[in-house]
Every structure is written in C-alpha cells, then in structure tokens.
Amino acid sequence: MLLVGACLGTVIGQRALRPGEVARAAPLKQAGSPADHVVISEFRTRGPGGEFDEFVELFNPTGNPIDISDWQIMESDSAGNTSLQYTLPASTNLLPGRHYLIVGNSYSGSVTGESGAILSSEVTDDGGIALLEADGITIVDQVGLSGGSIYLEGATLTPLSTDEDRGYERKPGGVSGSCYDTDDNFADFSALPSEPQNSSSPVTICAGSETATPTLAPTNTATATPVAPSHLVISEF
Numbered sequence: 001m002l003l004v005g006a007c008l009g010t011v012i013g014q015r016a017l018r019p020g021e022v023a024r025a026a027p028l029k030q031a032g033s034p035a036d037h038v039v040i041s042e043f044r045t046r047g048p049g050g051e052f053d054e055f056v057e058l059f060n061p062t063g064n065p066i067d068i069s070d071w072q073i074m075e076s077d078s079a080g081n082t083s084l085q086y087t088l089p090a091s092t093n094l095l096p097g098r099h100y101l102i103v104g105n106s107y108s109g110s111v112t113g114e115s116g117a118i119l120s121s122e123v124t125d126d127g128g129i130a131l132l133e134a135d136g137i138t139i140v141d142q143v144g145l146s147g148g149s150i151y152l153e154g155a156t157l158t159p160l161s162t163d164e165d166r167g168y169e170r171k172p173g174g175v176s177g178s179c180y181d182t183d184d185n186f187a188d189f190s191a192l193p194s195e196p197q198n199s200s201s202p203v204t205i206c207a208g209s210e211t212a213t214p215t216l217a218p219t220n221t222a223t224a225t226p227v228a229p230s231h232l233v234i235s236e237f
Contacts, residue, residue, distance in 0.1 A: 044167030
C-alpha cells in the first residue's frame with residue numbers, strides 16, 4: 001500500500017511498537033480545529049497560464065491514516081452537469097497532516113503534482129468540485145463557485161475570473177493547516193495567493209487531532225529484595 005507522506009519518516013504514529021509498548025491516543029498540538037475527514041484544502045480553476053493552470057489539493061486533518069484508494073475528484077458546471085476529473089490510485093493511504101496534489105494540464109506552480117495526478121479537463125470557473133469515495137456516490141467534501149453547481153456547501157465562493165496566481169485555501173491556512181470544515185464554503189475558505197502542497201511537503205498537524213502514539217506501558221519486573229535473617233549471625237571475624 002502506498003503511504004502518502006511516509007518517505008520523510010517523521011509522521012507521528014507510524015513507528016513500529018517495541019516490546020513492552022502499547023498504542024495510546026495522544027493529542028498533537030498545532031493550530032486549527034480539525035475536520036474528521038479528508039478535505040479539499042486548496043484549489044484554483046485558472047492561473048497565470050490560463051484556464052488549465054489549475055489544481056486541487058487534498059489534506060488529511062485527522063490524527064489517523066485514511067485509505068483514499070480509488071476515490072474520485074468530480075467537477076460540476078453551473079448547470080449541474082458533472083464529470084470525472086481524476087481517480088486516485090489503488091492502495092493509497094493519506095497519512096495524518098499530509099497533502100495530495102492533483103494539477104491541470106497547464107499547471108505552472110513550483111510545487112509539483114503527484115506522479116500521474118492530472119485533471120482530465122478544465123474545471124469550470126463557476127462550477128464546483130467534490131471528493132467522492134470509491135463508490136462514486138458518497139461525497140467526502142465539496143466546494144461550490146455558484147448556486148447552479150451540484151457540488152457546494154452552504155454559501156458559495158466567488159468565481160475566479162482572472163489569470164492570477166490566486167486560489168482558495170481552507171482556513172486557517174498556511175502553516176496552521178487547512179483544518180476547518182463548517183459545511184459552509186464561504187466561511188471555510190479564503191482567497192489567497194496560491195501555495196499548493198504535495199505529499200512531500202512538511203507535515204501539518206491540526207490542534208485537537210489525535211493519533212496512536214507508542215507509549216511505554218508499565219510492566220511487572222522481578223527484582224531481588226533483601227530479607228532480614230530470622231536468627232543471629234556471625235557478621236565479622
């Protein structure tokens with residue numbers, strides 16, 4: 001199974017247990033108020049390179065690995081027509097605090113997309129994007145740029161209409177992580193200069209998430225304890 005982000009060897013909770021250790025839940029401390037599922041953390045529908053200079057970034061804000069094998073990136077236009085943009089590879093695990101980056105055909109960012117992770121066509125500026133489970137039905141997360149999109153949560157975002165290096169990032173954003181999901185796109189995202197991250201980017205842990213961390217468990221160990229003699233002894237001569 002592909003462990004997204006495992007190459008750095010610093011993901012908390014991935015070390016094998018040593019003899020005498022048990023896995024215990026321990027809080028991880030950094031900024032954010034975490035969702036309990038993989039989120040669409042940042043995206044743009046166009047950039048300096050035009051309408052295909054786009055990307056969709058996923059993020060795991062939880063404290064546990066999540067199997068995203070065969071999950072789907074879907075797109076809707078403003079009339080509610082949908083299309084499949086990308087299917088994630090089989091045997092893919094997204095580790096805690098890690099990102100996964102899918103890019104457009106004319107993507108110009110310095111942070112590269114995952115190997116082979118290319119959107120199949122243009123993401124409509126005034127449409128919507130969704131992350132679906134492998135069944136193609138269950139929506140994990142979604143964001144809309146118009147009321148006509150099939151995919152949206154609460155109030156929608158303003159469409160990106162100019163070829164700027166600018167997109168939408170989930171709050172709080174940056175080094176604090178894309179942790180919030182209140183089921184309202186307008187409340188959850190900010191329009192900012194694009195800063196996409198991929199599976200090789202540093203781990204970002206949301207405050208309040210928990211992960212299984214090896215903790216030394218108490219063990220019973222036999223030790224020698226002096227016992228006082230029950231009679232007089234010759235102590236020295």
